[in-house]
Amino acid sequence: MITGDLKTKVDRVWNTFWTGGISNPLEVIEQMTYLLFLRRLDELHTAQEKRAAFMKRPIEDPKFTPEQDHLRWSRFRELDPDTMYLTVSDAVFPFLREYGRQVGGEDSTYSAHMKDARFTIPNAGLLATVVDLVDQLPMADRDTNGDLYEYLLSKLASSGVNGQFRTPRHIIDLMVRMTAPTPADEICDPACGTAGFLVAASEFIREEHPQALVDAQQREHFHRSMFHGYDFDSTMLRIGSMNMLLHGVESPDIRYRDSLSEGAAGDSEKYTLILANPPFTGSLDYDSTAADLQRVVKTKKTELLFMALFLRLLKPGGRAAVIVPDGVLFGSTKAHKEIRRLLVEEHLLEAVVKLPSGVFKPYAGVSTAVLFFTKTGTGGTEDVWFYDVRADGFSLDDKRNPVGENDLSDVLQRWQNRAEEVGLARTEQSFLVPKQEIVDNSYDLSLNRYKEIEVEEVEHRDPLEIIAELEQLDDEIRAGLAELKEMLQ
Incomplete structure (x- = not known):
């Protein structure tokens, strides 16, 4: 659950989409999810670069090759709006559609869901504004992107x-x-929707059973055959697949099914x-x-x-x-x-x-x-x-x-x-x-x-005693009113 300043920032991104001409809520969610995903990929790659430099060895499992460096979030967000728009539409989204094959292979469910990913932001000005706003969203916490998805989905009418x-x-x-x-x-x-249960289960196993990612056979099971999610909404499937991938599960079984x-x-x-x-x-x-x-x-x-x-x-x-x-x-x-x-x-x-x-x-x-x-x-x-x-x-x-x-x-x-x-x-x-x-x-x-409700015994005064008090108060009020009437004559 997100609150306060983060919720305000997400609302600003949402409103920017709407005022920019994208009024379908699911389309807003889909386009924003792609941008969040691209930003997170770049952050993961940057962390790998720092780790590799510290260890003085090549990057393991890079998100971007040297030839794809210009496709990184930190690179294209610095471009002028028109150049950014051409880069994202003509190069970044084709990369996004191919990324699943690099991670999970031709038959991965992620690849299947992402092959139809479409870039529908209509103009360079809107893209530049949204990229700037998305860049301000804090995503250091591993669960923040999942919370963002949940909040975005809550905005459906x-x-x-x-x-x-x-x-x-x-x-x-x-x-x-x-x-x-x-x-x-x-x-x-x-x-499964956005795969919230599967993400939480994967995080629990990472925390409580770290050996699951050390043993080769268990690691293969973790990435390719442990997690299964079904839904009949293609947008949810894409979001769920990206959510799992961002949480470190390479090829979950997230597929279309009623x-x-x-x-x-x-x-x-x-x-x-x-x-x-x-x-x-x-x-x-x-x-x-x-x-x-x-x-x-x-x-x-x-x-x-x-x-x-x-x-x-x-x-x-x-x-x-x-x-x-x-x-x-x-x-x-x-x-x-x-x-x-x-x-x-x-x-x-x-x-x-x-x-x-x-x-x-x-x-x-x-x-x-x-x-x-x-x-x-x-x-x-x-x-x-x-x-x-x-x-x-x-x-x-x-x-x-x-x-x-x-x-x-x-x-x-x-x-x-x-x-x-x-x-x-x-x-x-x-x-x-x-x-x-x-x-x-x-x-x-x-x-x-x-369930049994414990009833506390309460002793009440005798009703006749209460009535007597009320009658006495009534007599005192009448006497007071008579005295006031005499003073006014």
């Missing part, structure tokens, strides 16, 4: 017909840390970890939905179909952390009850983490929770852990300003020490609920079904 909206970075980080990806995982987000469609059935039992915030509120025609998903849960609701999809995609023993709207937890339709029954009876449902209703503002006010489960096919659910997140470090209004109250570190700490949760009262912020109680409640997974 609507969430789209299938209910997509962006997941706050701190919620993503919590889900990643609670699932603790390992170097052996194959991680998938079937509705995950719920009949033609997307080839990945059954392929992944060991799913991290996702699937579209809510959307509905599909039965004819366009995979038949095997409809056999699991007969519905048009995308949030329920995605739950069935997750179970299909996971290998036995694979785990998932997914955000769902509250309706999934307590919905009374046959489809709602069946998906909950599957999680509780046929797999291992581990936790329900209730999120504050304002966590997705200003984009959406939907109330949500995070479900944590493991695919077993043989059951295994015993006690389900519930946690009531009341604060996430930001105000729960449209402004989402930072505040002192934040339960997220407590969520992680309690999750990692779940053995100590046994016996906690239902009045606590977290507690365990036995499987049988959930079964007896028609598999209802809403926190309020099991």
Whole structure:
């Protein structure tokens, strides 16, 4: 999440595009993303140059060859507007389209998404202004570019017909840390958008398992077969691919796919970890939905179909952390009850983490929770852990300003020490609920079904005593008014 001065600078870039004649929000995002990407490539190359000079050895994995030096951000931004415009349109963008082949090969998904990259800024003046503004954006933090993407996408006028909206970075980080990806995982987000979950997972592995990038076999897995993301928006795929590449994943599997469609059935039992915030509120025609998903849960609701999809995609023993709207937890339709029954009876449902209703503002006010489960096919659910997140470090209004109250570190700490949760009262912020109680409640997974509210006993005065006092006050007021009336006569 970006705030304050950085948000103001991004808004200035956005407004400059609009006043310059580019009014399609996705086109603004796409063109700005290309410029951010080019700037970041130059910064990475500059860091490599400094490291090579210090070590007195050639640059490893250069972003630009000596012949391409004039294509670097730091070079073309110094040109006059007309020359800059010709350089970017005639040389920099062709380089950008070819860059994926240099990094990931002819068959890389990045190469596939970038081959159609178009430069659509209409004139030299607008390009010069936007380049100057983009150059002022701070990008030293590895996550800043991802935050910029998220904020840019938040400026779209609507969430789209299938209910997509962006997941706050701190919620993503919590889900990643609670699932603790390992170097052996194959991680998938079937509705990846800008690849925020995949980026966070890659960063976690870098921090917690640095050996994954030392061993040659594990390094190959990290760069080419660990991360998988699907979406049916080509712009999101380009942004997601660049986001992953900028975070050091050379050839992620980011590809075009309608995950719920009949033609997307080839990945059954392929992944060991799913991290996702699937579209809510959307509905599909039965004819366009995979038949095997409809056999699991007969519905048009995308949030329920995605739950069935997750179970299909996971290998036995694979785990998932997914955000769902509250309706999934307590919905009374046959489809709602069946998906909950599957999680509780046929797999291992581990936790329900209730999120504050304002966590997705200003984009959406939907109330949500995070479900944590493991695919077993043989059951295994015993006690389900519930946690009531009341604060996430930001105000729960449209402004989402930072505040002192934040339960997220407590969520992680309690999750990692779940053995100590046994016996906690239902009045606590977290507690365990036995499987049988959930079964007896028609598999209802809403926190309020099991949480007990501690009512403090308050002693009230006798109503007759209060009435007597009121009558006395009334007599005193009437006496006072009579005295005042006599003084005025």
